[in-house]
Amino acid sequence: MKDQKSSSSADPIDFIIVRNDLPIRWQRRIGLAPDNGLGVARRALFFAMFTWLPIVIWAALESRLLDRASGEPLLAHYGVHVRCLVAIPLLILAEGMALRVVRTIVAQFIENGLIIDSQRDRFVQIIKDTTDLRDKAFPWVIVFALTLLWLIGVPNSIHEHELSWATLDAGLGFGGWWFLYVVRPVFTILLLGWLWRIGLIFRLFYLFSKLDLALVPAHPDAMGGLGFLQKLPKAFVLVTLAMSAVLASRWIHDSLFHQIALETLKLPLLSFAVLWGLTVLAPLFVFSAKMISTRKKAMREYSALLSEHGRLVHQKWILGQNIGERDILDSPELGPSADIETIYAAVKNMRMIPIGKSCIMPIIVPIALPMIIVAATQIPLMTILTTLFKALV
Template identity: 40%
Template sequence: MVKGESTSDDVPNVDLSLVQGDPGFHLQRRLRLIPETGMGTARRAFIFAAVSWLPLAIWALVTGRAFSHGNPDDTLVAHFGIHARCLIAIPLMVVAEGVAQKLMPPLFRYFVESGIVTPETLPGFRDRLAAMARLRDRTLPWVVILAATMAWSTVGAVVERAEEMAWLNPGDDIGSITFGGWWFILVIRPLFTALLLVWLWRACLLFVLLCKLGRMPLALVPSHPDRVGGLSFVERLAFVFSPVAFAVSAVVAASFAHEVVYHGASAVQMKTLLVASAALISLVFLIPLLPLAVPLGALKRRAIFDYGSLVAHHDRLVHQRWILHRDIGTPDILDAPELGPVADIHAIYEAVRRMRSIPFSKLSIVAIVVPAAVPMLYVAAMQLPLSAVLGKVLKALV
């Protein structure tokens, strides 16, 4: 690990959590869902899944709606979207909180440890992290999330007559809604929607923070071998959103799978929808990393000229001494050990020229695209040879 000039005492003061400290965290701690130490991630994931799914499953068993009820489409087993929400998406979005809590603080400390944030810019760095923490802890965004959740979960469920609601509400009026219908309206859909909106809010928080950091005078190195000025560690933030991308994709894919299995839809015909859904989910959770493209792009444009001038000056002196046989004295640039011979200084310029203007590599893309694509691939594999599907995916990634 490359150390900057900051002391070890500076580093602990730049910790930042995307989760710990927000209103949702404090509420769960008051309810003793989150222990005094740690996040209790596994326990909370199990509790949320059980609370959302078990009562509906017990009701379906008692009323005979679990496995057979008139037609195979009218059963709990048949409605993949409910299982995807309760048993996959909701637990995974809770797990993502644990991932964020473990992954983010070391990454922000590394801004200081790597020297990208210098002792001179450290106070400004701390101020920006503190401002993001204050924004994270505000109550107003959570009030908006709660209002949006209530609106979508109630009005949307009744008006849209969603597939998950149709079998729970045999009539057309509210009075005919069964216990299972009310449980879906009041528990399952609100819990899933709230968690999803909270994660979209956290993605916005990260986007705003990286915008602010991108406007700082970061000590980036144009010739750094990671090809992003030394910022390659930032792309690991994408792994925070990996469980969320899979969760959202699983719910969307479950809806497609239900259409394929019970309504005769063709996975081949809906391939455009599958690809577009995976692409949209991937884009949403890759966007938070994009603000760093601004300083990287500016750095590359400036470095191309700076290093181009350096190489030109070096090569011009070499040409005058060895081709034109002129006495040019002993310029320091020709004897500088950090530059070396012509081939070495050309390699430095080539490293600058090959800089990426966006902080993405295969690692960050795989961290988001693969979780978003896997559920869609499962739907495609229902009617397409799995080997052909995997072959196309591997060909695209390699």
């Protein structure tokens, strides 16, 4: 496959967000990942089984899988299963989607003519430097260190209720320890890894924004030709879904078994949606300064152009003056006054940040889908769907 070429033979303007970073290199050494590629399907299946099966087997042997005599059984703790069978696989499968989306976005800087010839070498160097940073070990050493600090610093009592199925008379059983020191670290490392990748894209876009980009103020996308950047949140759809699923699974348990009211979940849900949304959109904000300066400059230039065009039209057709041959009146690019006013309006409507509805939906939808199930524990599903339909149409 094209995205599985070695780094040495890759196109210099071809940026791959996931390829040879430290965890992938380790997994290739043990045969879990292929030599050329990511092997996301096999890795997702492996880590799902690796994290989940030991817990289920232990719970079954200890009669804690279905038996309520010892308290809430393992099957009633949806968060454990969703974390292992849904969230962890999604965080791995997301690598393939992010690879394709980010690769396409970076290529469009060239394809859309935003990189002028004098800036191309710098553009290529930025990609090379970011690729080198992607493959360094130290960011992942920090990820592992933060995960270790999380394991040491956060008391096990914070998971006391979630581990009630694993509590024996003598203390926490094997299943509980496996969740704390295998499942939790795997999930945390994968999640922190995605935060690092978003940071990497932030750096890449920040350096792009410092180039002399050939923005088009009157571009139909109302973003100077940067409208394609709105695809970025699609790269993290599965990451967003994984996080939302983990939250929803815990809240479903609390709703069904502990009668937690939905009203109490509104603030945590809103906080998560806002914080995660800002995180995903952060790389797009770096273009704001460039877009603002481009719009300001264009407003002055197009205003002067429109004034000159209008003045000549008024002199020729209203005052009946002989203005001679004027290129500005005969230019097919500008056309009649109505056309030039349309161009000016397009410049005036240019946004100051490359964010629109198509950019927000890939964040909101994967957050909302698991939450519909949470709401369905207390509100009839048809009522929820009808409300959503009315809100959308």
